[in-house]
Amino acid sequence: MNNVKLAENVYYVGAVDWNLRDFHGYTTPRGVTYNSYLIIDEKICLIDTVKAPFAQELLERISQIIDPAKIDYIITNHIEPDHSSALPMVMARAPQAKVLLTEHGRTGILKHYQQNYDFQVVKEGDVLDLxxxxxxxxxxxxxxxxxxxxxxxxxxxILFSNDAFGQHISTTKRFDDENDINEVLYEAEKYYANILMPFGKMVVKAVDKLKELPIKIIAPSHGVVWRTHIPEIVSKYQEWGRGRAVSKVIIAYDSMWGSTERMARTILDGVAAAGVTGKLYKMSSADRSEVVRDMLEAGGILIGSSTLNNGMLPNMGALMTYLKGLRPSGKIGAAFGAYGWGGGAQASIEEMLKSAGIAVEQQGLALKWVPDAEELGKCFEFGREFAKKVLTRV
Structure with a gap:
């Protein structure tokens, strides 16, 4: 097996899952990796394990370097099963190993695997001498x-950064500079937007802590290892954590009979006329996690839906529920859409925008049946006025 050396006596021993395309609702067209690292010192230390189906591959990689029975310590940075579910299999080969983790980690491992290993709970500032x-x-x-x-x-x-600085990307090359850096940064942004966006304040605090440490390598739990573009990805995390927004408006919509789609396209023209970049996504065919990646740095979000049963279309409901959990910061939003005999979608959207922490600073636009020329003019102005508001905030 191709065990990659990060530094003298530090090895990558993880697994690449080329075929996974869904990571609990987050699409992964480039696959996923489960990164594990082996440190050979006076004491032998394994940093995290892998997802259970890849346990044998992990053990084989370790065995090419050292007998797994010689492992002294296993560091469990995070108990989520993509990082920890191979732990019981590793412990079966290294029963004397001590498992180091936080107090919450100990509680979680006990609950997940019902095994009382030799735990050592660590806290801020604790040091393990290898x-x-x-x-x-x-x-x-x-x-x-x-x-x-x-x-x-x-x-x-070397910073073993857990989920921070990760990406979902499969490759035979383990380092950032060995890959197309634009692809890596794209996937890093998508990863942050779909997983870490709700925790921006904690991200900023964590990055501030790291300033005290000289870092040659960042080894995350997913994706490639950073050794060349470290300043760039750390700077990105600082910007994303602070909710940096640019003059961009994302329009996400779904349409029943085409009227809301006509509105969306005309609103987009109005956004562009104000000198703001606009992006248009129809959620019945768009990839939600890709749309959220595009929303990460957007200053404005416009949500459109036809009215169905006095509410929004199901695809829009799914997007709004997703956004409510992610709570994007520093953004304004508004709602639009067409209706027949009775409306309701716009009120529902506005409520969900507010619950997601998105400021609704412009009255929504709801039109009955098919928009005429005058109403399309209103759509154009709706988009232009919204874009002007975005420009004043970024």
Whole structure:
């Protein structure tokens, strides 16, 4: 097997899942990796495991370097099953290993696997002496689970960053500079938008903590390892965590008989006329996680739907529920759409926008049946006025 060396006596021993296309609702067209790292020192340390179906591959990779029975420590930075579900299989081969994790992590591992391993609970500032190197632990609760932490290897100056700085991308090349950096950054942005967006304040705090550490390598739990573009990805995380917005408006809609679609396209023309970049997505065919990636830095979000049973269309309801959980910051929004004998979609959308933390600063636009020329003019002005509001905020 191709075990990649990150530094002297530090190896990548994880697995690449080329075929996974859905990560609990987040589409992964480039697949996923489950990253695990092996440190060979006076003490042997494994950083995280992998998803259970890849446990044998993990053990085979480790076995090419050292007998798994010689592992002294297993660091569980995060208990989510894509990182930890191979732990029982690894512990069966290394029963004497001590498992280091946070208090929330210990509780979670006990509940997930009903095994009382030799746990060592760590907290902020704790250090594990491996011999030539030491591991420092930095708990980062709610980035993105209560148990989450990152680990820093002194000497080699490697940050094992858990889910932070990750991407869902499969490749035979393990490092950022060996891949198309534009693809890697695109997937890093999509990953942040769909997983870490709700935790922006914690992201900023975590990145501020890292400023104290000299870092040569960032080794996340998913995707490629950063060794060349570290300043760039750290800067991106600072911007995303602070809710940086640019002059861009995302229009997401669904249409029953085409009237809302005509409105959306005309509103887009109005946005463009104001000098603002606009993007249009029909949610019956668009990839929701891609749309959310595009929303990450947008200053404005316009949501359109025909009215169905006094509410919005199901595809729009799914998007709004998703946004409510992600709570994008620093954005304004508004609603629009067509209706027949009775409306209701726009009021529902506005309520959901507010519950997602998106400021509704413009009255929605609802038109009956098919928009005529005068009403299309109103759509154009609706888009232009909204775009002007975005320009005043970015």
């Amino acid at each position: 011999g030539r190197n030491k591991l420092r632990f930095v708990p980062v609760p709610m980035l993105h689970w209560p148990d989450s932490m990152i680990s820093y290897l002194t000497g080699e100056q």
